[in-house]
Amino acid sequence: MPKKFLPILIIIFLIVIGAIFYSLFKPKIGLNEAALIINDGQTKRAFAGQVIEGMTISDVISTSAKTGNFDFDYENGILKRIGQFEQNEKKWSVFLNGVKIEKPLDKVFIKPKDKIELKFE
């Protein structure tokens, strides 16, 4: 093999190694799991866990709050506050698989592989 191909091979090797590492440490959602992403505009946090029958978005926020050690206010199916981010000029919007949710959160049931995102915007 000509020596001139050696740098190219090294680059290809590093890419392959990186891809392997990424696939090993990439966040994974199990088959019977869903995910919650909280985006307050400054930081992002994500939670994942098992979906049980009758589980709603408000349940997801409740159980994630225990794990993530944050508190929140929730009135009449509307999310008012998470941690220090209380709705004022900005509001908490809820998306389920990219679709904005307008219904009360305790009326929206989730299923495995769902992705719930809370955006403070």
Next chain:
Amino acid sequence: MRKINKIFLGLIFLLGILVFCNFNIQETKAAWEEYSTGVTSYTWNKPVKDTFYKPGDYITFEGEVLISSCFNTIDETGEIKFYLGTTQPPTRPADPATYGTYLGKKALRKGGSFYVDSLKVPKDFIGTPEGYAYARIYFRGRYYRTTYIIVASERIRVNHPPLANAGPDKEVFWWKSVVLEGSGSDPEGDPITFSWSCSGGQLSNSHIAQPTYTAPWVIRDSTYTCTLTVSDDKGGRASDSMNVLVKNNYPPRATSLQAKLLDGCPACHYVFSWTFSDPGDSQSAYQVQVDNNSNFSSPEVDSKKIPSESTSFAPISPLSWNTEYYWRLMVWDSKDLSSSWIIGPSFTTPHAYPEPDFSWQPVRPSRGEVVIFDSGQTKTYGGTTISAYLWTITEGVGEFVDGTNNSSANPHLKFSTQTNKIKLKVTDSTGYSCESPEKTLTATLPLPQWKEIPPL
């Protein structure tokens, strides 16, 4: 010869008299009208000139016609005729029938004054605004058998009186008021004034067409007559009357006035009640005033007049706690006759009732998780303490645990249903009780524990 001279002188004297008379005749003709031969003077009486007459009035013509002494041969059947017209009469009326309205005639005595009265202005005479009286003397005599002589033409004023309408009869209860529906007008458009007079009762203003009549007190039904007089500025006037039937009606009364605390939770609400009293009649309205001043200078509650047969009133706005109040009542019967103010017994509101409030932990429990309730936010007043608690689960299923029960101050519960409603009733040491509004506790399913992962 001397006899002839006497005869001659006598003839000369007679001729002189005739010449003198002819002179006088000529002078009289010049002073009066062409045909007023022999009339030496004439006067109208003043009332004819200065008075407004209305159709139907009698005009008194009075005057004196002095006739030359030369006309002592005038037939004693001379007469005077009177006409009334609306325009200036012609100076030489050949035919008296061509002018005005014939009023009548009176005999004229020879050689002296005449007095004519009671000539009536015709009802249909239209003398607006003024008419003329025109009098003529008609002689029948030796020399002027058929001559019309204009004695005078004088202007008299004729005024049609205004019209008065007192309006329909009225009925009213005593001390009540009713508006009289009078009206008036003047055919000539003259300014008119009104004047009312009644045989009983009071008028708000007797000089307007439609005054308000306030009925007097009567023992039994009584009829009073009110008369409207309408006057114009020329002295014309007309009157019309109507009757007011004033019915007897005693004012209603109210007894057994009571003020009771209706509800002390969360504010001080009272109810005021009474018994209406008016034999044979019923209540049609009431008014309640409540004030903390006995003179009711600024009532805190004023229901205004409420058309209702109800004999109780509960103000919407609460009263202040621990305050002395005065209240009074006025009631109306079915004929809208009111009582005077009836003073109710004063009362003092109690100290404020307790205000129960509570919270729980955890705020969002899972089903089956122990929830600890806290009633520490409950407020008491007047130096009292809470003597009793009563927790009620109005919706959902919860179980008191850890040795607590529904009368504990801070009970512990486990809920097995998602949606649960709880309320708390507390009683303070003076026995005042209040119940809190319901609060909703949502107990979630036992949720699986989620893990935090790197942001996706």
